[in-house]
Amino acid sequence: MLKDITLGQYFPGDTVIHRLDPRTKLVMTIVYMVALFTAKDIISYGVVMAGLAAVIVVSNTKLKMLLKGLKPIVIVLAFTGILNILYAPGEHVIAHFWVFTITLEGIKTAILMMLRITMLIMGTSILTYTTSPIALTDGMERLMGPLKKIKVPVHEISMIMSIALRFIPTLIEETDKIMNAQRARGADFDSGNLIQRAKAMLPILVPLFISAFRRADELAIAMESRCYHGGEGRTRMKVLKYKRRDIITFILGIAYLTAVIVLRKIGL
Amino acid sequence: MKSAPGQEKSGQKGMKKLDPILEIVDLTHTYSQGTPFEHVAVYNINLKVYKGEYLAIIGRTGSGKSTLIQHLNGLISPTQGKILLNGQDINESKETLRQTRFKVGLVFQYPEYQLFEETVYDDVAFGPKNMGLDKEEIDRRVRESLEIVGLGQEYYKASPFDLSGGQKRRAAIAGVMAMEPEVLILDEPTAGLDPEGCREIVENIRNYRERTGATIITVTHDMAEAASNADRLCVMGNGKIALLGTPEEVFARADEIEELGLDLPEVTKIMILLKRKGLDVPTEVYKIDDAVSALLKLKGGRNGA
DSSP: OGGGOOTTOOOOOOSHHHHSOHHHHHHHHHHHHHHHHHOOSHHHHHHHHHHHHHHHHHTTOOHHHHHHHHGGGHHHHHHHHHHHHHHOOOSSEEEEETTEEEEHHHHHHHHHHHHHHHHHHHHHHHHHHHSOHHHHHHHHHHHTGGGGGGTOOHHHHHHHHHHHHHHHHHHHHHHHHHHHHHHHTTOOOSSSOHHHHHHHTHHHHHHHHHHHHHHHHHHHHHHHHTTOOOSTTOOOSSOOOOOHHHHHHHHHHHHHHHHHHHHHHTTO | OOOOSOOOOOOOTTOOOOOEEEEEEEEEEEETTTSTTOEEEEEEEEEEEETTOEEEEEOOTTSSHHHHHHHHTTSSOOSEEEEEETTEETTSSHHHHHHHHHHEEEEOSSGGGGOOSSSHHHHHHHHHHHHTOOHHHHHHHHHHHHHHTTOOGGGTTSOGGGSOHHHHHHHHHHHHHTTOOSEEEEESTTTTOOHHHHHHHHHHHHHHHHHHOOEEEEEESOHHHHHHHOSEEEEEETTEEEEEEOHHHHHTTHHHHHHTTOOOOHHHHHHHHHHHTTOOOOSOOOSHHHHHHHHHHHHOSOTTO
């Protein structure tokens, strides 16, 4: 049950997308997001979507997995859709009641907005589905490297992130175990009103926090006993290097973004 | 008590009551069915647990023992087959499932990690409270179960997090005992404790059994510990029951046990080695006393000299 959460989970594979340098993938994800928010009308949305579809196919990502990742934001989606339908201004009025006016433009905006959120989640999910957390934080650390000059603790930030990512599955497993143990003592997590349910979480949260702190403590000791002292002078086992496929990807990315910007300029 | 059909001789030593309290019928459990991660954890298990007996389930990591016991109080439901408690299917309805949770107490591995209340007393009272008992009954049960595990009044108001490792473990076990389950299942209750802590836990379990006449099931990979406490041993391998019987019956099949990657008790190992050297000794012995008397007998009447 809890193990079914897929948001931010890595699925190992051996496609071009998997093999790309994490920095390339990070930058491309940002390019994709900029393109997505630049897109204005149906045709430019189509171009953005085509790019997404191509990456989905090449990376061999299962559509089922992507849709599963959308589950947590279904409410946000519905909310966006309804608000846009009810409030977006427009000329072609379809229905009018109380203070609301539903217009053709409103419906269109609603659909495009929902599409935008869906595509945003899907695109960023592909990044985490095809990139191992370690590669991801490694890439971030390198990309943020210049910030070290202005005393941003880049290495520490990326270390914190990789540790956090590393412990998500562990904590989920732990939660499952504790829940089962409390269930065995007759705890009931699925019934009662909101307050009762919130109270029922206490027997899970307290042990979970305690074990999280214990783990953090143990990890800190383990790291210190292996003489960890931060990023200064630290070498890597796998040094990131741009390859030809990364350069090609960058060129494609620039073309992609340019196309969307041009389409926006001419109002499509 | 309803007498269940098919009461075969179980080979228990000195057990009078032969009513099965738990029956596992054709149990199969498959994890993540229908996905690439599909994995059969237990396959076609049939087992009767008798009222008042002490059964030890033994197996290596991944042999399916933890999956098996989580079925017994309905934490996971069977892919195939069923679990009968006093003749009734526990997965029949939500209510039977709820009742089962209270009748079959399950102590997980490292139970001290589930402690959460501010005081030991409150933590032990969590189970009985969930049962909906009245205040006096809860109080009686908490006091009794804490007494069983040897935590006196001075610990009632202590924070469970201030206790020592062994005490925490015992407080957590008391939390399950306080529900007064008819069947108490413990998953590796002595894991990670020093010999003194182990001895205390074993003592507590025996104590509970004597007081309540409850059925005990423990899961372990330690043959010696299982053999010295249990009436019957159930050895699991690859999701199936490999051997089932009294310790003598099981240890008589030493080769199979070693094939399953389990260790025989030291005493048994010595006896097997002696037999290989040509001495005519029994090899199903697992207690030091028995081994000594067998060896003395071999010496021929010179015992006591």
